[in-house]
Every structure is written in structure tokens, then in C-alpha cells.
Amino acid sequence: xxxxxxxxxxxxxxxxxxxxxxxxxxxxxxxxxxxxxxxxxxxxxxxxxxxxxxxxxxxxxxxxxxxxxxxxxxxxxxxxxxxxxxxxxxxxxxxxxxxxxxxxxxxxxxxxxxxxxxxxxxxxxxxxxxxxxxxxxxxxxxxxxxxxxxxxxxxxxxxxxxxxxxxxxxxxxxxxxxxxxxxxxxxxxxxxxxxxxxxxxxxxxxxxxxxxxxxxxxxxxxxxxxxxxxxxxxxxxxxxxxxxxxxxxxxxxxxxxxxxxxxxxxxxxxxxxxxxxxxxxxxxxxxxxxxxxxxxxxxxxxxxxxxxxxxxxxxx
Numbered sequence: 001x002x003x004x005x006x007x008x009x010x011x012x013x014x015x016x017x018x019x020x021x022x023x024x025x026x027x028x029x030x031x032x033x034x035x036x037x038x039x040x041x042x043x044x045x046x047x048x049x050x051x052x053x054x055x056x057x058x059x060x061x062x063x064x065x066x067x068x069x070x071x072x073x074x075x076x077x078x079x080x081x082x083x084x085x086x087x088x089x090x091x092x093x094x095x096x097x098x099x100x101x102x103x104x105x106x107x108x109x110x111x112x113x114x115x116x117x118x119x120x121x122x123x124x125x126x127x128x129x130x131x132x133x134x135x136x137x138x139x140x141x142x143x144x145x146x147x148x149x150x151x152x153x154x155x156x157x158x159x160x161x162x163x164x165x166x167x168x169x170x171x172x173x174x175x176x177x178x179x180x181x182x183x184x185x186x187x188x189x190x191x192x193x194x195x196x197x198x199x200x201x202x203x204x205x206x207x208x209x210x211x212x213x214x215x216x217x218x219x220x221x222x223x224x225x226x227x228x229x230x231x232x233x234x235x236x237x238x239x240x241x242x243x244x245x246x247x248x249x250x251x252x253x254x255x256x257x258x259x260x261x262x263x264x265x266x267x268x269x270x271x272x273x274x275x276x277x278x279x280x281x282x283x284x285x286x287x288x289x290x291x292x293x294x295x296x297x298x299x300x301x302x303x304x305x306x307x308x309x310x311x312x313x314x315x316x
Contacts, residue, residue: 018181022201022208030204030259031310035302039295041252042262042302043288045108046220047097047132049123050141050177051090051270053115056083059140067268069230086270090120093273098126100278104285106296111137111175111197114162124166133298134163135173135197145180153186160192173197173299175220188215195303203252203261205306207315214312218262218303224248225266229277238280245284253293262302 003009013021035042055061057078064079065086074082101108110127112134117124127134138144139155139162147155156174164170172194174187179198187193188210195205195216205218224245228234235241245265252261272281288294297305 016181019184019208019210022206025202025206026204030257030261032258033204033260033306033309035260035295035305036297037295038293040260040293041249042260042295042297042305043249043265044262044297044299044302045101045106045265045267046111046299047094047108048111048137048266048268049094050113050116050137050268051086051094052119053113053138053140054086055142058083067227067230071232089268089270089273090116090123093269093271093278094120094123096273096275096278097267097269097281098130100282100285101130104282104289104296106285107132107298107301109133109135109173109299111135112163112167112171113137113139113141113177114159114166115140117166118162121166128167128169133173133300134167134169134171135175135299136160136163136171136193137175138177141177143178144176144183145178147180149180149182149186152180152182153189156186156190160190173218173303184210184215188213194300194307197299203263204259205262205303205310207310207312209316214316216303216307216312218299218306219264221264221266224264226268226271226277227266229271238276238283241277241280242284242287246287249288249291249294253291 054065055063056065064074064082068082068085107130110132136159139159144152160170170192172192173196174193175197176183183198184196187196195218197218197220199217199219200222202219205216208215208217226241249263252263255261272278
């Protein structure tokens with residue numbers, strides 16, 4: 001009997017643009033990686049620095065950006081409330097977060113939108129002086145799936161040049177605002193990146209093959225991510241952030257096997273830079289540091305450690 005609609009009975013992917021899906025992964029036997037000081041978990045804090053590069057009427061986009069504290073959307077005209085929330089991140093929030101990181105003595109990775117760093121060069125100087133990593137987060141904070149392949153290639157090129165100019169070193173990691181089907185190929189084609197993080201599909205880095213070359217993916221995460229303070233399925237208070245982060249870390253430390261994994265924490269200056277939310281972050285860092293088996297690392301440190309111990313020829 002032929003089905004009325006064969007789409008309900010598909011068992012494999014059809015040829016589509018972009019990288020193939022990778023559903024199997026490491027399975028029951030993930031690789032054993034020794035983090036620094038034999039840490040059980042490598043905690044990786046990401047600061048998404050985007051303020052001043054988002055979509056605004058002031059930059060000629062004709063729309064306001066979408067991530068705002070309240071569920072209101074002003075259409076057809078400039079929204080000064082949304083703009084000023086972003087300004088809070090670059091004026092006050094980022095400096096409060098730096099104070100939290102400085103007190104804890106931990107490095108972080110910035111997913112840096114190049115134009116945002118250009119518009120607040122003191123932030124670029126500060127993160128460089130701290131030894132933080134800046135991974136490319138676009139030229140502006142723009143959806144890459146909206147771009148043509150050529151425009152995306154140019155946006156990546158401009159971002160690299162800009163970030164190297166403002167921070168003193170070129171980005172070797174990449175993470176988009178919503179990747180396109182071309183992003184990973186363009187990152188590999190450029191030739192200077194160690195990894196990308198445009199994936200949410202594992203608790204460990206992994207190798208894939210793009211343009212017939214080995215390429216490292218260091219997955220990101222959206223569960224312990226402060227965007228959940230301002231989206232509908234998220235954190236109602238700093239306690240909720242702390243509880244989620246703590247539970248995430250506790251399970252990774254005691255995950256039923258002897259594999260050491262990584263944990264991603266995603267933050268935004270306009271969100272976690274607010275006092276109460278910074279307090280929740282600081283409390284979590286204090287808790288993690290009290291355990292004695294947690295390594296706070298930059299994303300590039302995790303990538304390099306994995307590459308050294310699990311080279312591509314072992315997996316591809």
C-alpha cells in the first residue's frame with residue numbers, strides 16, 4: 001500500500017545545502033581528555049558582546065532588535081527603550097561583569113561583534129589586558145542566514161580585520177548570530193580559525209570534515225544562558241540561574257562514568273550585567289571554585305587541549 005503522504009515515512013535526509021547532520025556522536029564511549037589540574041569539568045564562560053552593533057533605526061536597519069526585557073515590540077519607528085537597554089550593557093553592565101571575573105581571577109571568551117568593540121574600544125583594551133579570548137561573532141550582530149554567500153564571506157573578513165585592530169590579535173574561533181548553510185565552509189575556507197562553536201550538540205569538542213579538511217567544533221550551549229531571563233521559557237530570578245548552573249555542573253561532575261566534559265555558560269552585558277543577575281553569576285563562580293575539580297578556561301584553551309590529546313587523525 002502506497003502512503004498518501006510519503007513524507008511521514010522518511011528515514012534518511014535528502015541532499016540539502018550545508019553540513020550533514022551528525023546524530024551518532026561519541027555514543028557510549030566518549031574520549032577521555034585530561035583538563036588542566038585533572039579537573040573533572042572545564043567551565044567555559046562566554047560573554048556575548050554585541051551592544052552597538054545590533055539592528056536599530058539609528059544604524060539604518062528600519063527595525064528594532066528583539067531581545068528586550070519586556071514582551072513589547074515597537075514597529076515602524078525607533079524604540080529608544082530597546083536601544084537604552086543595550087546601552088546599559090556597554091555603559092555599566094560589562095564593567096560589573098569584569099569586576100566579577102577579576103575578583104574570581106578567571107579568564108573568559110568573548111563572542112565579539114566587531115562593530116560593537118569598535119564603538120567601545122575601552123572594552124577591547126580591557127579584555128585584551130586581562131588575557132581573555134575574542135572569538136568572532138560577526139562584523140555586526142547580524143543573522144548570517146540572511147546573507148548571500150559573498151556577503152557572509154566579506155562579513156567574516158571584515159570581522160577578523162576589525163577584531164585584530166581593536167584587541168591586538170585575530171580571532172581563531174567563530175560563532176555567528178544564527179549561522180547559514182554556508183558558514184562552516186566559509187570558516188574553513190578562510191583558513192585561520194582553530195574552531196567554530198556554531199553547534200549545540202555535545203558536551204565535548206569533536207572533529208568533523210569540511211571541504212575535505214579536518215575541522216574542530218567546540219559546541220556552545222543555550223541551557224545555562226542568560227537569554228533565558230528575557231525569553232518565555234526562562235529564569236525568573238538569579239536563584240533560578242544559580243540553581244540551573246549548579247545542577248548542570250553537579251551532574252557533569254558525577255555523570256555516571258569517568259569522562260571529563262565541558263560546560264558552556266552564555267552571558268550578555270545588557271542582561272547579566274544588571275546587579276541582581278551579576279550576583280547570581282558571582283555566587284555560581286564561588287560555588288564552582290570551592291569544589292576543587294573545576295577548571296575555568298577560555299574556549300581556545302579547551303580547543304587546544306582537545307587537539308593535543310585527541311588529534312584529528314584519531315577520529316577522521
